[in-house]
Amino acid sequence: MNPDLDLTLHRVIRAPRTRVWDAWTDPDNLARWWLPAPARCRVERLEVRPAGAFVTRMSDGGAEFVPHLDACFLAADEYERLIFTTALDSALRPAAGELLMTAEITLRDHPEGTDYRVLVRHGDPAARARHQELGFEYGWGTVTDQLTALVEEGVRV
Secondary structure, three states: OOOOOEEEEEEEEOOOHHHHHHHHHOHHHHHHHOOOOOOEEEEEEEOOOOOOEEEEEEEOOOOOOEEEEEEEEEEEEOOOEEEEEOOEOOOOOEOOOOOOOEEEEEEEEEOOEEEEEEEEEOOOHHHHHHHHHOOHHHHHHHHHHHHHHHHHHOOOO
16 A cells, blocks of 8 residues: 555445455446445446456436446456456556546455455556545445445345
8 A cells, every 4th residue: 555646445344245245246236336326326347357347327317327437357356356447448448537546445354244445546646636636535435335234234225
């Protein structure tokens, strides 16, 4: 972790790793929590494997869905770790965009459930600062709260 380049989030989720993993890797589950409510998510492609596509669309009003994320997975270690990047799009082409990052989600056993960690890497301090400015804590924090509600209580989000 490089504090000049990286942003992090850590939670203990009171659910087994398998449920957290399934919430990340099943398109229907992911669509229920991946965007801060009341925005709605539609998962276009979710190929959880190295070089697999990660493409979502979003809707603020529920009518028109617009592009949200066009990324690819770099690693998928079942029940342990996911890494995806927005620096490459789903066709493995270099991406252009305001927010290029690589996110690593790590799941470990914890006495109370799952130790859930997010590490988001950026290419330079300005990109990290821009992500923080755009609301990293709110966005990732809110979706992690929604993920937690889904897997801990089975609450529909």
